[in-house]
Every structure is written in C-alpha cells, then in structure tokens.
Amino acid sequence: MARRHTVGELSYGLVIGTLAVFALIILVGPILIVLATSFTDSRSIRFPPQGFSFRWYELLLDEVRSRQIHRAAGNTLHVAVMSAGLATLLGTAAALGLSRIAGRGGRLADAFFLSPLVLPGLAFGLAALMYFTLLGFRPSLELIIAGHLVVVTPFVLRTVGASLSQLDPSLLDASRSLGAGPVHTFRRVTLPLIAPGIAAGGFLAFMASVDNVPVSLFLSSARTDMLPIRMWGMMESTLDVRVAAVSGTLILAAFLLMLVMERLTGLTRRMRG
Amino acid sequence: MLFRPTSPAPTAQASLRGHTLDVLGLGVRYGAFTALDDVDLSVRAGEVLALLGPSGCGKTTLLRTVAGFVRQNAGRVLIDGTAIDDLPPNRRRVGIVFQNYALFPHMSVAENVAYGLKARGEAKPRIAARVAELLEMVQLGPMRDRRPAQLSGGQQQRVALARALAIEPSILLLDEPFAALDRSLRLDMQIEIKRLQRQLGLTAILVTHDQDEAMSVADRIAVMRRGRIEQLGTPVELYDRPRTLFVAGFIGTTNRLPCLMEGAAEGMAAIRLPDGTALRVPAEAPPPPGPALLTVRPEQLVLRDEGAPGAFPVELGLALPLGGQVIREARLPDGTTLRLTEPRLGPIRDLGARAFCALAPGARPALFPNPLSEED
Numbered sequence: 001m002a003r004r005h006t007v008g009e010l011s012y013g014l015v016i017g018t019l020a021v022f023a024l025i026i027l028v029g030p031i032l033i034v035l036a037t038s039f040t041d042s043r044s045i046r047f048p049p050q051g052f053s054f055r056w057y058e059l060l061l062d063e064v065r066s067r068q069i070h071r072a073a074g075n076t077l078h079v080a081v082m083s084a085g086l087a088t089l090l091g092t093a094a095a096l097g098l099s100r101i102a103g104r105g106g107r108l109a110d111a112f113f114l115s116p117l118v119l120p121g122l123a124f125g126l127a128a129l130m131y132f133t134l135l136g137f138r139p140s141l142e143l144i145i146a147g148h149l150v151v152v153t154p155f156v157l158r159t160v161g162a163s164l165s166q167l168d169p170s171l172l173d174a175s176r177s178l179g180a181g182p183v184h185t186f187r188r189v190t191l192p193l194i195a196p197g198i199a200a201g202g203f204l205a206f207m208a209s210v211d212n213v214p215v216s217l218f219l220s221s222a223r224t225d226m227l228p229i230r231m232w233g234m235m236e237s238t239l240d241v242r243v244a245a246v247s248g249t250l251i252l253a254a255f256l257l258m259l260v261m262e263r264l265t266g267l268t269r270r271m272r273g
Numbered sequence: 274m275l276f277r278p279t280s281p282a283p284t285a286q287a288s289l290r291g292h293t294l295d296v297l298g299l300g301v302r303y304g305a306f307t308a309l310d311d312v313d314l315s316v317r318a319g320e321v322l323a324l325l326g327p328s329g330c331g332k333t334t335l336l337r338t339v340a341g342f343v344r345q346n347a348g349r350v351l352i353d354g355t356a357i358d359d360l361p362p363n364r365r366r367v368g369i370v371f372q373n374y375a376l377f378p379h380m381s382v383a384e385n386v387a388y389g390l391k392a393r394g395e396a397k398p399r400i401a402a403r404v405a406e407l408l409e410m411v412q413l414g415p416m417r418d419r420r421p422a423q424l425s426g427g428q429q430q431r432v433a434l435a436r437a438l439a440i441e442p443s444i445l446l447l448d449e450p451f452a453a454l455d456r457s458l459r460l461d462m463q464i465e466i467k468r469l470q471r472q473l474g475l476t477a478i479l480v481t482h483d484q485d486e487a488m489s490v491a492d493r494i495a496v497m498r499r500g501r502i503e504q505l506g507t508p509v510e511l512y513d514r515p516r517t518l519f520v521a522g523f524i525g526t527t528n529r530l531p532c533l534m535e536g537a538a539e540g541m542a543a544i545r546l547p548d549g550t551a552l553r554v555p556a557e558a559p560p561p562p563g564p565a566l567l568t569v570r571p572e573q574l575v576l577r578d579e580g581a582p583g584a585f586p587v588e589l590g591l592a593l594p595l596g597g598q599v600i601r602e603a604r605l606p607d608g609t610t611l612r613l614t615e616p617r618l619g620p621i622r623d624l625g626a627r628a629f630c631a632l633a634p635g636a637r638p639a640l641f642p643n644p645l646s647e648e649d
Binding site (some may be wrong): 170173177178179188189191236 | 340341342361362363365366367368369371372373375379392436439440532547549
C-alpha cells in the first residue's frame, strides 16, 4: 500500500510508540532483571549477575536448608487454594443473587461487595487482627484464609457478574418454556455459560491470595509463615539470593497458569468485563 | 431458502391438533403502569391470531402472561378450558419462538432441539428419533452438529421452531419472529411457518408491530393499544371496517379529511368538507353532528378533470409511477394532503395541475368524531 502519512498520523504514531516502549521497560524490565539475577553465581543480589549457575535454585530445593521457605510456600499454597475455592463458591452465589436485584438496591449491594478491592489492605489487615484478637482467636491458617477470603472474593464477584450480565435472559425463558425447572435450567444453561467467568474469577482470586502481603503481614505468625512475608524477611536480613530464585519460580508458575487460563477461558477478555 | 416440510408422524400430528386458548379479564400492572387492562381474547383451535400494536401496547406482556413469565393481577388464562394460572412456565407446554431465537449457544443444533425432551426425561431412543424427525421437517438434518453461531438467521429460526415444536406444545407463541430476518427471507419464512402451522393444526399467537406480517400470517388480528384490545377481526374486516381512528390509521394507509357531520339517516351520513363540498357516505355507526374525520383509503379516491357533485378541487403534488399504478399526492385548499393510488391508464397528470377528487364508486370510507384528544 503506497499511501502517504500526514504529519498528524506520524506524530500520533511516534507518541504512542514511545509510550509503549516506556511501558514495556517499566513492566517487563524488572521481571527480566529478577530472572537474570536468580541465575547468578555470586553470593549477593546484584545486577548485572556474575556468572551463570543454578546454585540458588538447587539451594532453594534443598529440603533441610530451605525448610522454612518450603513451609511458608506450603502455607501460602494451602491458604490460596482454600480462600480461592471458598471465594469461588461465595462469589458465584453472591453474583447470582445480585444479578436478580434490580435497581438502586442492587447497585448499592454490588458496590458494598466490591469495596474490599479499594479498601487499603493494611487497614483491613490491622482491623482483622484487632477484631480476631478481641474475639479470642489465636493466629492460625484458618484466620489467614478468612482474611484473604474478604480480599479475594471481589475478583470472583466481578468476573461472574460480568458473565451474568452478558447472559441473555431469554435463554432462561426458553429453557423454562421447554419444560425445564429452575434447577435443570441452572445446571444446563446458566452454569455452562458462566463457567468461564467462574474459572477466571477463581484464578484471579488464587493469584491475589498468593501475592497478598498486607493481610498476611498482620495475621501470620512464626508458625503460620507466608511466602511473601518470609521473602521480605530474607531480603531484610541477609539479601539472600534465594529470594530471586523464589521470584523466578513464581513468575514462571504465574506465566504458565496464565497461559492455561487464557486457553480455557479467554481470561484477558473477562478481566476487562 | 424455502424448505418443504415432510409429513410428521401421525401421532405427533394428532396430539397437536385442536387446542384453544381463552384469556378472561386479564389485567397486569407494573407499579403505576397498567400493561394490560381487562383483556378478553379467545383463540380458536388451529388458528393463528396476531397481536398487533405499537411498542408498549401490551402485546408482549400478554404473550409473557400466557407463557407464565408474568403473573397477572387479575383475570384467568385457560387452555382447552382448563385454567393454567397456577402452573409455572415449565409445566404449561407452551412453545415459544423468541425474537432473537434464544438458541443455547453452547449446544449443537440437535442438542437444542432435544433440550425440552431431555428436560422431560424422555427415553434416549425416543429423543433421537424425534430430533431426527423434527430436523427433517425443517430441513436441517445435515446441520445437526453445528453450533447456532454457525447458522444463518433463517436456519437459526428453523432450529428455534423445531425446538419449540419438539415438546408438542398446545399453543405456539411467536414473539416478533421475523423481525431479525432480512426482507426477502422474511416472506419465505412467513409462508413456511404458516404452512407448517396448517399442516400440524397448531394454535398460534403471533406478536408483531408489523401490519404486513400480521396480515399475511394471521387468520385474525387483535389490534392492541394502551393495554387494551382496540379491535379484533380478520385482516379484511380491520381494513374495511375499522372501528376506531387508531385502527384505521394503524392498518394500511389512510387519508384523514376533516369535515363537518350534518346528519345521518338510513345508514348514510351527510357531511360537508371545509370548502363546502357536500358528501353522502355510508356510515354504520355515525358520530354525532359536529366536527368529524373522514378516513379514506388511497385506492378509494379517484381524480377527475371536471367538477361534479361530491367532487372537491385539489392541487396535484408528486406522482410516483410504480409500474401498473401511480401513487399521487394531492393538496386540498385548506392544506390537507391526500395520498391516492390509481391505475396508470392515461398520461400522468402534471405536478401542480388542478383537478377534482371524488370517492370511487363503492368506496367504504369511515367516519369518526374529531376530538383532537383522540390523536396520538
């Protein structure tokens, strides 16, 4: 195509292109630096890395010397699976309920349920700690699960709500008119059509739980150590290169999960919902 | 895109025949808004009845009440003389073809058609046989494993029809079924639905805002307005003898001539046009003396070159020659614009020429009181 670009088009492309390059540098740069650093041969976290080795990954996998990290990772995984699982159940149920409340009341309830997304995590973490202590609970994984549940459920609510709003109500009418009761209709029509939204919400909730610092910070203890808190501790005390190795592992895991979810549900489409 | 239905199994045919629908004193209110106001309606067995009206007239509410999606505030709905008011939609056996077809996007064509049979817990071999039979009937056998998104609009509609017929409904409800089809396909589908309905002896209600659609498919038409049935009759009755100004204006094209009602005797009314022309027109229920409106169909007016009793002067406007006939605009001295159609026999009269306009012999104009509040 031989067509001439106007000055306006050119400058527009230039500005957009420059912004895109900046965004890439800011978003992708740190990830690449951490990944590169994790393969260093040196004993300290420093960029550019010196030499290339898997020694920090080997140390990370060492059951004796990395026991605390393993336990923290296990706790984190346990909490993430439980809180994301519960959030998926509760968030889906809540979204189904909210979709049936029309008008002002529904919008208010919706905003209320989504409020943990904007509530500062630190404030909620502190409040949860004071509240649970007041009720006489001792620190436990269950408390952390409860705390995470509050913070991650809105992700499910959001994605399932978006799926439901795209669900054509005449499909439900059609199902009813064809002789299917409400339960049959839900199982055969509603659920299959919102399943991608549920899966996407569960995935986002899981990632948010794995990544959560502020709530874990207040609710975890020495026995219920969580991975992000442990990593922060390691950074503070010794500049342990294993932190970079853990980060590398997390980045890789998240990337793979993301690919799987994109394949299954078109996740990026739903996050825009 | 025509499809020719093959004969369905005789059993299915027999079970579909002869259901009646009666609606008695039906009222539906949404808050302060009255969607249906004391509606009575009887649909005969094997008949297609169209609910015709502008949006918001209550036709969709009536359909949804019959289907069981809307609970009425007053009145009853009976199928074959039995009240179904307390039955949920899934136990009414009312088949619906939705405006957007509402096909299940995650199921194949065959699964869509089988849906109602599965929900009723029919045996697998019976479902398979019935689905094959129905897909054959709507000529979609080769498409059975496609998803709805892979079908054309006409094909989707045929799937929707087959799916609704699968449950052997006592009443078939068609909710603006042709609105989403393009014009050429629309007529084909109208003919085919009509043919299938005849063949199966189905009782059907067609909801539409398109008078041509109602005229071509329905045996009788109920013109609705503001939650009430304005007039119920055959298409010809509604066209020839509209009982209200609204019906006269909604069905077909009509001209409105302001006039003065002077008196009536023996089924004839004496009226006077603003320019002084006196006319005598047939009137079954003449309005009281005073300002009135005469409605005349375009084909019931003729143009003449010379004045005669009952002819009034007009100035000719645009002419649209449509092959064998001419659509012509004409303006009265008081500014009222008329539209008339005449066979194109001689040369077309010039724009701006003077002529005389009169009622054609045998014309059936209608006469209504002229309170401006009656206007929409």
